Amino acid sequence: MGPGRPTRPLYTREERLRRDATPWTLVQGVLAPLQFAVFLVSLALVLRTLATGEGLWAANLSVVVKTGVLYAIMVTGSIWEKAVFGRYLFAPAFFWEDAVSMLVLALHTAYLAALVGGWLAPEPLLLLALAAYGAYVVNAGQFLLKLRAARLQIAGGRP
Secondary structure (H helix, E strand, O other): OOOOOOOOOOOOOHHHHHHHHHHHHHHHHHHHHHHHHHHHHHHHHHHHHHHHOOOOHHHHHHHHHHHHHHHHHHHHHHHHHHHHHHOOOOOHHHHHHHHHHHHHHHHHHHHHHHHOOOOOOOHHHHHHHHHHHHHHHHHHHHHHHHHHHHHHHHOOOOO
């Protein structure tokens, strides 16, 4: 927003109260760092397999686990968004985060389909996992910026 233009707070007073009251906020707070930890382990396994050709089974399993955690955080995040904003996805405050989340979900799902269907050789399959992980990193960054904005909103005494 340009200077002099008022910005809409991330949460209205009512939305903040709903956010703080719903148990889904805690669920998101637990799943987000869990997903990041799973991502880091999986990334290391995928990169190791790409570099050495060893450990394909472990790399694939780690991406499947990462995708499962992603689905869990997406479903519970949608429930959280409904509890706070009254809609399951694409609430104005989180529109772009949700849009990129759809890309992340699509890439992870494409990985699962290719793995189960045997549609890609190991290297292209793992490169697809890396593309999914790249989108995930962007999306995680978006959510971290929103978390920071929410903290600044509270610190600034806004609703």
